[in-house]
Amino acid sequence: MKLIFKLVLGLGALCLIAALILYVSGNRTVAEPFLIIALLSLAIGIRGANALKSFAYPIMIIGVVSTALIFPQYLIEINGFKLSLLVTPLIQLIMFGMGTTMSFKDFVGIFKAPKGVVIGVMSHFIIMPLLGFTLANLSNFPPEIAAGIILIGCAPNGVAANVISYLAKANLALSIT
Structure with a gap:
């Protein structure tokens, strides 16, 4: 060291x-x-x-x-400039940067073996919302907190999962799909 x-x-x-x-x-x-x-x-x-x-x-x-x-x-803000205005351009820049590391060949592999895409879609639209609903019902939280847990379960993970996949050198094409 x-x-x-x-x-x-x-x-x-x-x-x-x-x-x-x-x-x-x-x-x-x-x-x-x-x-x-x-x-x-x-x-x-x-x-x-x-x-x-x-x-x-x-x-x-x-x-x-x-x-x-x-x-x-x-x-929150620097000299009157709200930093929240940078969120959308930074997300676009991050996605563009990850997209430039990929080729058409990466996506061809996804279409040849669509099993990962099917599992991902089922996870996002069936398993995650059901898990959020189950956790909300089992936790005995107030209705407002329970609704938040369900909403988080229904929300796609967006850019964060793609960034983590990129950093972990995982299958980025599958993550983006």
């Missing part, structure tokens, strides 16, 4: 210890930035270890989500 990765891991460990001490002592608002730095440092630092490299992306996501939950005011 290179020295820089070890230093970043050390920084992450120190920040995590500081965050835990501050949190236990009741200084939650002071501990939050240390927690974010610890998570992001850990995500960067473990990229230096081949055995742990695959955990870098999920830890980075946890760090970024933690940042968004702790400091949402910085992610």
Whole structure:
């Protein structure tokens, strides 16, 4: 492991210890930035270890989500520009980028063996909504929360599944189909 990765891991460990001490002592608002730095440092630092490299992306996501939950005011608007206006163009850019990595040959394989497409369609339109409905009925949540669980079960996963498939080097053509 290179020295820089070890230093970043050390920084992450120190920040995590500081965050835990501050949190236990009741200084939650002071501990939050240390927690974010610890998570992001850990995500960067473990990229230096081949055995742990695959955990870098999920830890980075946890760090970024933690940042968004702790400091949402910085992610809503910048100098009067609403960042929500960037969602659609960024999704288009991500899908275009993944599309450029594919060829016609990738989609031909999907049509030769349509079993994966049939399983995917059944999962999206039958299994997921039924699973959401079952979880909502078994959970004894208030009706509003139960309705949300059912809606999440009915919603397609969209770009997120395609990005994860691309990063995992899975069958991207099947994911997009």
